[in-house]
Amino acid sequence: MAKGTGMSKALAVGVGVLTVSSVCGLVMMAVMYKIQIDKFPPVSPPTPTKPPVIPTGLPPTLRLPDNLIPESYKVLIQPYLYAVIPNNYTNQSFAFTGESTVRVKCMIVSKSIFLHAQDLNVTTVEVRKSDSDEKLPVSGYKIHHNETNFLEIQLKDAMSGNETYYDIITKFEGELFDCLDGFYVSGYTEKVKAEEEEEEDEDQERLFATSLLQPTNARKVFPCFDEPALKAVFQITIIHRPHTVALSNGIGEAHQTEIDGEEWIMTTFKETPIMSTYSLAFTVSDFKSKTRHSGTKINIHARGDAIYAGHADYALEVTEKILIRYQDIFGLKYPLTKIDQIALPDISVGAMENWGFISYQESGLLYDKYTASTFDQERVATLIARELAHQWFGNLVTMHWWNDLWLNEGFATYMSYIGVQADGWDLRDLIVLRETQTAFQVDSLNSSHPLSLQENDIQTFSEITELFDDITYSKGAAVLRMLATFMTEDAFMKGIKMYLAKFEYTNTVYKDLLKCLQEETKEDVEGFMSTWIEQVGYPVITIITQTGETSQEHFLLKQTQGHDIAWQVHIRYIKDRDLTEKNDMLKVKGPVRRPHFQLQDKDEWVLANVNCAGFFRVNYDEENWNKLRMQLERNHHVIPIINRGQLIDDAFNIARAHRLNVTIALSLTKYLVNDTEYIPWESALKNLDHLILMFDRSEVYGPITKYLRNLITGLYDHFEEYTINGTVPEKHTDQYNQVNAISVACSNGLTKCITMARSLFKDYKNGTNDIHPNLRKAIYCSAIASGDEYDWEFAWIEYQRATVAAEKDKLRYALSCTKEIWLLNRYLQYTLDPSKIRKMDMFSTINYIAKNVAGQPLAWDFVREHWSYITQEYGAGVVSLGSLLDAVTKRFSTDVEREELKQLQREQEEKNQGLAARALEQVIERTEANIKWVKENKQIVKDWFIGEL
Incomplete structure (x- = not known):
């Protein structure tokens, strides 16, 4: 057995003592450690720094990335164009070259720069650090020739973020095309005095270069950040030929210089305020000018002939009055020291509100008191009022993105009715005819759009240009009028003053406007306005007067399910026992009982919707409609003038939407034999004209013509003495109705009207009597419609000889009135030749021809045949393609016509062309609604008209 081991008692005690001491020490250390940790908490070791992720590749959308913010531009442009080719030089050049330096603030580290450039040859790109002029090596650059129009610049080394400033320097070349957008060229003729007294003055061809940069055409002139929110300061320098004048937004200072042995003029313009690229403008021409000093220097520029003839005088006078009025009601002084306005022989829009340098068609700015009508004069005043309003609404305060374009255009349209009052024009009631009723037509289609869309829904050029339509302009103005009535005009204008003062030189969304307006009223502005702005369409309010039941529903010509959102509807109403105006607010779809x-x-x-202040239609039970009709026939003066027009317009359109028997609408027109006011007559004629468009190719047209001839005879007789004497009534709206009387009476075969028109036109041809300018358009048209080819040829020669744009416009319209198919066909071909019909007048001329029942199929075939040419030459127009499609298809009401439209739509889609896509969808929908309505109502309409004969 093995030997055992053991431990003494003393040793065991010692080990125990040591163990206890160790444990106590460990506990003490733990306690001390905890105390120290609480007192001095540990710091985590630093996380390893990751290198910054530098963005590469194209941005994910068509919008520019937000890494760079432009602050200022210095742009030099040198067009090589001769306004008049000198005798010793025959090589005309349509090129321009330029150099741009844009200073940007870099927000994040990046090796990529994106800005816009289109149709330019960028020859040089440099990037430098602003504070040190240090050059950053560029590894490459290219223009993306797609819908982005991006000029992409890639750097070898990254730009610092942290709001560091850099200069992007580009040199570029471009061409002056005749496309009426970007920086383009056009021409005109001017009389040059003969050197010898016995010789006749000669017509000399002259050229000019000018710009139209809205909405996205600045990129066609120089590389830039071409989005409205990317505002910057611009300093422009233009080098141009001797004997020409350069104009731009700022005040220019010119001096002669020599470049490569040639004499040039260098005009340097003062810096602009901070502004969007689309508000920039420049022109090089040999135009003359007239000036007026009134705190702000006002200049009118035009062809020398027009200036010397005094055609700019009225524009100078009315500009001063309206400018003073706006400064007063907006509470802000016009921020520039000068305002230039130029009358251009060629521009694709009526006018363009460039800041401090507004461009117009000649007929929109020039007024010849000897040959122009009062309507021409009114147009000049109204257009100037609208463009001056834009100096605040659009230029000073700008929408953030194109989805809120109505903040620019709706406001300018609405304010123009207020602005013209400075010159004595009382047109505010006409807003119902021109804006409310116009917008109703488009907004009753499923293919309409809200006033304000989501930003992401508006990206492409086509999507942007499609917003320049009746919704943006006319509905925008009508809804603002409704809001002003809801708040009271005083509170509305106080809110507008606050809005302009708070957001001057910046960009806004529509809710910024509503917040300012809310400050001036106890009413719930945002709650009231949100559905009117964000929701497509408008409601029809139905009132059942036997029970007081009231309801609202989305109004559509082609009924679909619609939407479930209820508008907040402010209803102003009167009763015939108590004509005191009262108010009601409907916030639900209903029906709800309103005692x-x-x-x-x-x-x-x-009678609801007094003065048509609300943007909605009103339908009643049949009994109330008949009571209103009887009141009109008994004493129409009891019902306000605007409502007499509104009742007719509502009834006809509610009938088109299959909600009312069309005979009720037709019966409302009978009382007009006793009314001579313009608004109800114009409302009736517009709606009866729709019936003519639907039936003037069928047997229903005969009874319609006879009814109209009987209806109009009283109005024609009312104005006959004026007409025969070659005079016009004093009241402006009576002057409009005098023209209505002549146009409708003559076109519907009233013998004495046609005889009168033929007689006046014959005297005019013989030079023995002049026609009053107010009546010329109607007389010319009637005489040519009832005349022969010699009358047409005479008018064509007169058109070519005319030097005043307003007179040329009257003759150009009248030429479309002939019933001769071969003349209309030839006239259509003339629109392809800019030497015969100016490019800017092509579409309106086709539209005039399409209005003629003989010309409508010719115009439609012409448009289809030349669609590729039209979209190529005019696709960049702001509103033209949509207006063209609308005009040439107004009569469409058959299955064949619908299929032709759908075929055009398919061809567009196959070519991946988005141009006028919404307009095409709208005319297809309208045609489908017409087809259904005609099938259901043709016999009913025919029987009613026969019964009234």
Whole structure:
């Protein structure tokens, strides 16, 4: 057995003591450590720094990335164009060269630079650090020739972020095309005095270069950040030929210089305020000018002939008055020291509001008191008022993105009715005819769009240009009028003053506007306005007067399910027992019972939407419609003038939407034999004209013509003495109705009207009597419609000889009135030749021809045949393609016509062309609605008109 081991008692005690001591020490150390940790918490070791992720590749959308913010541009442009080719030089050049330096603030580290450039040859690119002029090596650059129009610049070394400033320097070359956008060229003729007295003055061809940069055409002139929110300061320098004048947004200072042995003029313009690229403008021409000093220097520029003839005088006078009025009601002084306005022989829009340098068609700015009508004068005043309003709404305060374009265009349209009051024009009631009723037509289609869309829904050039339509301009103005009535005009204008003052030189979204307006009223502005702005369409309010039940529903010509959102509807109404105006607010779809709409007396009626202040239609039970009709026939003066027009317009359109028997609408027109006011007559004629468009190729047209001839005879007789004497009534709206009387009476075969027109035109041809300018358009048209080819040829020669744009426009319209097919066909071919019909007048001329029943199929075939040419030459136009499609298809009401439209739509889609896509969808929808309505109502309409003969 093995030997055992053991431990003494003393040793065991010692080990125990040591163990206890160790444990106590460990506990003490733990306690001390905890105390120290609480007192001095540990710091985590630094996380290893990752290198910054530098963006590469194209941005994910068509919008510019937000890594760079432009602050200022210095742009030099040198067009090589001669306004008049000198005798010793025959090589005309349509090229321009330039150099741009844009200073940007870099927000994040990046090796990529994106800005816009289109149709340019960029020859040099440099990037330098602004504070040190240090050059950053460029590894490459290219222009993306797609919808982005991006000029992409790649750097070898990254730009620092942290708001570091850099200068992007580009040199470029471009060409002056005649496409009426970007920087383009056009021409005109001017009389040159003969050297010898016995010789006749000669017509001399002259050229000019000018710009139209809205919405996205600045990129066609120089590389830039071409988005409205990317505002910057611009300093422009233009080098141009001797004997020409350069104009731009700022005040220019010119001096002679020599370049490569040639004499040039260098004009340097003062810096602009901070502004969007689309508001920039420049022109090189040998135009003359007239000036007026009134705190702000006002200049009118035009062809020398027009200036010397005094055609700019009225524009100078009215500009001063309207400018003073706007400064007063907006509470902000016009921010520039000068305002130039130029009358251009060729521009594809009526006018363009470039800041401090507004461009117009000649007929929109020039007024010849000897040959122009009062309507021409009114157009000049109204257009100037609209473009001056843009100096605040659009230039000073700009929408953030094109989805809120109505903040520019709707406001300018609405304010123009207020602005012209400075010159004595009282046109505010006409806003119902020109804006409300116009917008109603487009907004009753499923293919309409809201006033304000989501930013992401508006990306491409086509999507942007399609917003320049009746919704943006006319509905925008009508909804603002409704809001001003809801708030009171005083509160509305106070809110507008706050909006302009708060956001001057910046960009806004529509909710910024509503917040400012909310400050001036106890009403819930945002709640009231949100559905009117964000929701497509408008409601029809239905009132059942036996029960007082009131409801609202999305109004559509082609009924679909619509939407479930209820508008907030502010209803102003009157009753015939109490003509005091009252108010009601409908916030639900209904039906809800409103006792105040319930009628107790069998003869009592209710009329809602007084003065058509609200952007909605009103339908009633048939009994109330008949009571309103009887009131009109008994004493129409009881019902306000605007509502007399509104009742007719609502009834006809509600009938088109299959919600009312069309005979009720037709019966409302009968009372007009006793009314001479313009608004109800114009409302009726527009709606009866729709019936003519639907039926003037069928047997229904005969009874319609006879009814119209009987209806118009009283109005024609009312103005006959004026017409025969070659005079016009004093009241402006009576002057409009005098023209209506002549146009409708002559076109519907009233013998004495046609005889009168033929007689006046004969005297005009013989030079023995002049026609009053107000009546010329109607007389010319009637005489040519009832005349022969010699009358047409005479008018064509007169058109070619005319030097005043407004007179040329009257003759150009009248030439479309002939019933001769071969003349209309030839006239259509003339639109392809700019030496006969100016490019800017092509579409309106086709539209005039399409209005003629003999010309409509010719115009449609012409448009289809030349669609590729039209879209190539005019596809960049802001509104032209849509207006063209609208005009040439107004009569469409058959299955064959619908299929032709759908075939054009398929061809567009196959070519991946988005141009006028929404307009095409709208005319297809309208055609489908017409087809259905005609099938259901043709016999009913025919029977009613026969019964009234």
